[in-house]
Amino acid sequence: xxxxxxxxxxxxxxxxxxxxxxxxxxxxxxxxxxxxxxxxxxxxxxxxxxxxxxxxxxxxxxxxxxxxxxxxxxxxxxxxxxxxxxxxxxxxxxxxxxxxxxxxxxxxxxxxxxxxxxxxxxxxxxxxxxxxxxxxxxxxxxxxxxxxxxxxxxxxxxxxxxxxxxxxxxxxxxxxxxxxxxxxxxxxxxxxxxxxxxxxxxxxxxxxxxxxxxxxxxxxxxxxxxxxxxxxxxxxxxxxxxxxxxxxxxxxxxxxxxxxxxxxxxxxxxxxxxxxxxxxxxxxxxxxxxxxxxxxxxxxxxxxxxxxxxxxxxxxxxxxxxxxxxxxxxxxxxxxxxxxxxxxxxxxxxxxxxxxxxxxxxxxxxxxxxxxxxxxxxxxxxxxxxxxxxxxxxxxxxxxxxxxxxxxxxxxxxxxxxxxxxxxxxxxxxxxxx
Numbered sequence: 001x002x003x004x005x006x007x008x009x010x011x012x013x014x015x016x017x018x019x020x021x022x023x024x025x026x027x028x029x030x031x032x033x034x035x036x037x038x039x040x041x042x043x044x045x046x047x048x049x050x051x052x053x054x055x056x057x058x059x060x061x062x063x064x065x066x067x068x069x070x071x072x073x074x075x076x077x078x079x080x081x082x083x084x085x086x087x088x089x090x091x092x093x094x095x096x097x098x099x100x101x102x103x104x105x106x107x108x109x110x111x112x113x114x115x116x117x118x119x120x121x122x123x124x125x126x127x128x129x130x131x132x133x134x135x136x137x138x139x140x141x142x143x144x145x146x147x148x149x150x151x152x153x154x155x156x157x158x159x160x161x162x163x164x165x166x167x168x169x170x171x172x173x174x175x176x177x178x179x180x181x182x183x184x185x186x187x188x189x190x191x192x193x194x195x196x197x198x199x200x201x202x203x204x205x206x207x208x209x210x211x212x213x214x215x216x217x218x219x220x221x222x223x224x225x226x227x228x229x230x231x232x233x234x235x236x237x238x239x240x241x242x243x244x245x246x247x248x249x250x251x252x253x254x255x256x257x258x259x260x261x262x263x264x265x266x267x268x269x270x271x272x273x274x275x276x277x278x279x280x281x282x283x284x285x286x287x288x289x290x291x292x293x294x295x296x297x298x299x300x301x302x303x304x305x306x307x308x309x310x311x312x313x314x315x316x317x318x319x320x321x322x323x324x325x326x327x328x329x330x331x332x333x334x335x336x337x338x339x340x341x342x343x344x345x346x347x348x349x350x351x352x353x354x355x356x357x358x359x360x361x362x363x364x365x366x367x368x369x370x371x372x373x374x375x376x377x378x379x380x381x382x383x384x385x386x387x388x389x390x391x392x393x394x395x396x397x398x399x400x401x402x403x404x405x406x407x408x409x410x411x412x413x414x415x416x417x418x419x420x421x422x423x424x425x426x427x428x429x430x431x432x433x434x
Contacts, residue, residue: 001026002310003117003126005110008035009298010289010305011132012097017309018130019101028108028119032090033097036134036254036290037298039086040153045177047082049326052184056328060356073185075162083157111260115282128284130308131261131272132301135254135290140169144227149247153178156249163187163246167236169224170251171195173325176213178251180327183215190245192222192238201325202333202381204345204367209383211362212327219243256291267293276315278308286310297321320399322391329353329364332391333381336398341378343369344427351417353385366419368404368427375403375431385417394420404428 004015007029015027037043051073059070097104110133111118117129137152139145151159153174166182168175171193183189191197197218198206222238227248229235235242256271265273265281271293278286288308289301295318303316325331348354348364357363364384370377377398382390397407408428412421 001126002128002130003124004028004130004132005112005117006035006132006134006289006291007033007093007097007104008132008134008289008301009037010134010291010301010308011035011130012093013302013305014130014132014288014309015102016097016100017306017311017313018128021309021311023128023310024103025101026103026105027097028105028110030107030109032087032106033093033104034086034090036136036154037301038089038093040156042298043086043089044082044153044156045181045326047085048078048181049177051078052181053328055184064356064359066356073162075185076160079157079159109260111262112264112285113262115263115285126284128310129286130305131264131280131285131287131291132289132305132308133257133261133291135296136257137250138253138255139250140224140252142224142227144229144233145250147227147229147233148231149229149233150227150250151247152250159247165245166190166247166249167192167243167245168249168251169193169236170253171197171220172200172251172253173198174253175251176209177326178249179213179216182249183213188217189215190217190219190243192219192224192236194222194224196220201323201331202367204365205331205333205381205383208329208365209325209327209331212329254290254296256293258291261291269293278304278315295321295323297323317399320395322395324388324391329383329385330387331381331383332387333379334391334395334398335379336377338371338378340371341369342372342427342431343367344423344430346419346423346426348382348384348417348419349415349422351385351415354417364417364419366423368420368423370404370427370431372431372434375405375428376401377404380420382418382420384419387418387420390418390420404431 002018002023002025004011004027015025019025061067062070108119117124165188168191179191224238226237235244258270272287286308288304290296307313322334345367354363367381369379404427407424
């Protein structure tokens with residue numbers, strides 16, 4: 001029997017693939033299927049970001065005199081609606097997983113000790129064990145971190161009403177996404193980062209992102225010393241001063257959820273160490289998804305889950321995986337790791353989702369880096385309403401060794417807010433002229 005702990009993207013795909021390969025599969029999940037992606041991460045951001053974009057678009061139209069007034073958010077309705085839709089998606093995932101032949105145990109707390117698996121404290125036999133218990137919010141060691149009014153993406157639904165003033169702790173994509181959302185919702189929003197905000201993404205994209213984060217007060221290079229308050233949060237102390245706030249949101253990244261896993265080799269951050277077959281240091285026990293460490297990305301978790309199933313799938317090559325962030329625009333980037341090359345960038349064009357942003361020169365950007373000798377794509381970055389779809393295909397074509405010369409034969413759909421197409425055409429002609 002194949003036992004899978006965790007029903008997120010990695011565990012669910014491992015279970016489905018194993019069942020389709022003829023195995024007897026039992027999947028254990030403490031809540032409904034979907035994992036962090038559905039309940040606390042990607043889909044939660046999608047739902048909240050959709051509302052934030054609606055508000056910002058309406059505000060823009062009103063500021064140009066095109067419409068009268070702008071909407072305000074009904075936060076509890078948003079959160080209730082979010083939960084309802086997440087529930088529907090979980091139901092679809094449940095049906096799909098059962099139809100594949102997987103037995104599902106809900107409400108089960110899995111643990112591994114001494115090479116044995118336990119479900120709700122009872123030992124459970126297996127022939128192959130796949131650990132896919134995902135990740136959890138990284139919680140900094142700060143006095144006051146357990147006060148009422150401190151939230152994580154996992155506990156955000158407990159927020160009863162919008163705060164007047166919120167502090168977000170974090171310096172990466174997660175902090176920026178929540179910052180955009182809460183500032184659009186009308187909250188006075190502060191982001192406290194121990195480094196510069198979004199230093200992990202290409203500089204050109206960061207400059208574009210800061211245009212969309214212009215309502216947020218940034219406190220970069222902040223050494224947070226305490227979250228203050230008695231019965232609940234009243235402030236956050238950093239760099240020798242205290243900022244009065246109504247609540248704090250921890251958006252400082254993710255940590256592997258391995259506290260209940262003992263007896264297998266782990267890395268310095270608690271991630272489970274695996275070989276190229278996703279087998280742990282204990283024969284017959286495998287691990288996949290966020291629990292084996294970065295990158296904590298849903299598409300990669302799915303691929304790794306499929307490979308860990310034992311159904312014959314090979315270990316995925318993730319060197320060409322694009323990254324993304326969602327604010328008002330989609331932000332995507334890719335880097336092959338190959339040094340050098342020629343870099344060219346264009347502003348985004350007027351098109352669906354950017355037309356009324358022309359007066360403010362906020363139509364996004366497209367940037368590409370190519371090998372000057374043969375035109376191979378070495379990296380790219382784009383901010384636009386449609387950047388995600390372009391990045392998915394362009395990263396694949398880069399992996400296949402396609403050149404800007406090859407891609408210059410494309411005929412675009414018009415009108416479009418994607419600037420990459422024109423940039424590829426221009427870059428191909430530029431290289432040819434040299």
